[in-house]
Amino acid sequence: MGSRLNPYIAFDGNARQAMEFYHDILGGKLELGTFSDFGSSESPDPEKIMHATLSTADGFTVMAWDVPERVPFNPGTNVAxxxxxxxxxxxxxxxxxxxxxxxxxxxxxxxWGDEAGTLVDQFGITWMFNITQQQP
Incomplete structure (x- = not known):
């Protein structure tokens, strides 16, 4: 399989909702594991997401989790x-x-000839798009 790089998004308690939203749009297979599923006592809410993976037919992989209280949660604009x-x-x-x-x-x-756009979704995640145009 080799190595791969994909986004892993931190959420403050709404990872399930965000990943289900992305799954509805992008399709594919969504796997959700709660803290209790993994036998962890890291979170006071055992039903929060410890690890989620969305793998799509287009080859996209997005991962996410709900950060436990011991991990600082500082949403920002440094990742898209x-x-x-x-x-x-x-x-x-x-x-x-x-x-x-x-x-x-x-x-x-x-x-540069392509279509491009940027949005911030309802969960505060920035998405950048570039649709390559056919060159004449």
């Missing part, structure tokens, strides 16, 4: 999830992820 390619389905993802969130940059043609 990037979806890029020439798939027209990316437009649909953009529209669906923006529901309940904020579009920071509408999806439109940019000076």
């Amino acid at each position: 999830l990037y979806l890029g390619g020439d798939d027209a389905g990316l437009r649909s993802y953009f529209e669906k992820l923006s529901v309940g969130g904020t579009v920071a940059m509408p999806l439109k043609k940019q000076i």
Whole structure:
């Protein structure tokens, strides 16, 4: 299998809702494991998510957890999830992820010739999109 790099998102108690939302949009297989499923007493709420993985048919993998109290939770703007390619389905993802969130940059043609846009979803996660356009 080799090595791979994928996002692992920290949430403050709403990882289940966020991952179910992403699953509804991106499809694929969603695996959710609570702290109690793993036999951990790290969280005062044993039903919080200790580890979640969403694996899609498009090859996307997103992981997440609900941070326990001992781990500082400081949401910020230093990380974004990037979806890029020439798939027209990316437009649909953009529209669906923006529901309940904020579009920071509408999806439109940019000076480099591709369509690009940025949004912050309802869970505070930044998503960046770049849809490659066919060159004449």
